[in-house]
Amino acid sequence: MATQTHGEAPARTARTPALAVGESLAQFFSKHPERRYVMFGGKGGLGKTTFSAATGYWLAQHGKRVLVFSVDPQASLSDIFQMDIFGKGPVKVMDNLWAQEIDADRHIREYQDEVRAKILDMYGLDKVPDEIEDYIAAASAEPAMEESAIFDSVVDILSEGDYDYYVYDLVPLGHALYYLSMAKVYDEWIGKITHLREEMREYEEVAARMRRQKEMAEDQILGELQYIRTRINAASRILTDREKTAFFFVVIPEQMILLDTRKAAELFARFEVPVAGYIVNRVLPPELADDRAPAYLRNRIEMQRGQLAEIDRGFGKTVLARIPELERDVTGLPMIERVAELMYGDGASP
Amino acid sequence: MNERAANGRRASVLAGLREFLYGMTGHEFARHAVATRASLETLFMVTCVGDMIGLPVMPPYYSLRLLPFVVPEIATWKRRVLRERQFSDEHDFELHGV
C-alpha cells in the first residue's frame, strides 16, 4: 500500500548487527497480550513520539484497535501523522488507528467553568464572589494544576474508550516521575483529610444529638474526597500496573543519555513502574565506516560502538530493539511504516 | 504502619475524650463538641484551600473540586486564621498533627 511512496528514499539502511538478546519487541507483544497500556519514556527528543506512532501503526495493521494519545502541548502527533488533531478528540488516522491530542489548557478552562456553575447552583448566586474567583485564578496558575489536570484526563481516556491498545506518547520522564512522587504524597494527604473529615462528622453528630437536632445529611465532602482518591490512584496505577502496562525506555548510544537513563530507571524502580525493556534509537550502521567515510562519521560510529557495548552490559536482555539512524525525519505514514518494520519486522504478531 | 499507629492513637484519644465528656452535663458536652468541631474545621480548611493563605497542601486541580462545599466558610475562616496568626507569629502554623 504505502510502499510505493518510498521512491525518494535511498535503499533501506543495512541492518545493524544482530542483538545478543533473546526477545524482540514483536515477541514481547505476542507473549503479553494483556499489556495493553503501552508507553515510551525517555529524555526529550530521543524518539518517543516516533515509536508511539510506529507501534500504533503496527498494532493496527495486525487488526488491533489502537488509540495513540498525547498530552504534549507541542502537538507532535499532529506533526508526525501530518493531520491537525490537537484538541479534537480521537481522530481516525487509518483503519483501526486513532490519534488524540489533549488540549490541557482547554480542559482546565472547562473544569473551572464547571466549578463556577456548581457554586452558583449550590448557593443560588448569580455571580461568583470575588474572593472565590481570585482563588480559582490563583490555583489555576500553579504548575501543579497542569500536571494533575493532564493525568486526570488520561484517566478519562483510559476508562472511557474501548480500544484494544492505548499507546501513551509520554511527556518527558521528569513529569511522569513528578506525578508519581506527588501521587504518593497526595494519596497520604487525602487519607488524612478524609480521616479528619470523619472526625469532624463524629463531633458534629454528638453536638447535633445533644441539641436534639435532626440527623445530618450525608456528607458530600466525604464523597468528594473518596472520589479524588480513586482518581489519583487510578492515574498512578496507569503507570505502575504490572499486568496491563508496558513501559519502554528510549535511549540513544550516548554517554550522557545513558547516565541520565540509568538514574531515571532507578527512580522508576523505586516508584514500581514496570519497565518492559529498552529501545536504542539512532544507531549508525557500522558498515558506513569504511575508508572513504569522512573522519567525523568514523569517529561517531566508533564512539557509538563503545556505548552500544556499554548498553548491552548495562541493560542486557532487556534491550528489545536497535533502530538505525534514518536519512530524514519521521513524518507521514510511509515513514512511520518504515520505522514500524524496523521495530517489529521479524515475523511475530501481537 | 506509621499511619496505623497514628490512627490507633487518635482513636484512643477520641475514646478517652468520650469517657471524659461522659462526666459533663449535656450542655457542656455539646459545647465542647461544637468547639472541637470548629477547630477541626480550621484544620480541614487549611488542608483544602490552604494555598489561599500560602500553605498549599492539596493538588490544586482537586482542591477546586472541594471549593464549592467550603464557600460559606471561606470568609470567616480566613479572618480567623489570619487573626490567630498575628497572635502567634513566632509559633509557625502547626500542621504536624493532621
Ligand SMILES: Nc1ncnc2c1ncn2[C@@H]1O[C@H](COP(=O)(O)OP(=O)(O)OP(=O)(O)O)[C@@H](O)[C@H]1O
Ligand atoms: N531513527 C531516527 N532516524 C532519524 N530521525 C529520527 C529517528 N528517530 C527519531 N527521529 C526524529 O527525531 C526527532 C525527535 O523524535 P521524536 O519527536 O519522536 O522524539 P520525542 O522523544 O517524542 O521528543 P519530545 O521529548 O520532544 O516529545 C523527530 O524529528 C524524529 O522524526
Ligand SMILES: [Mg+2]
Ligand atoms: Mg514527543
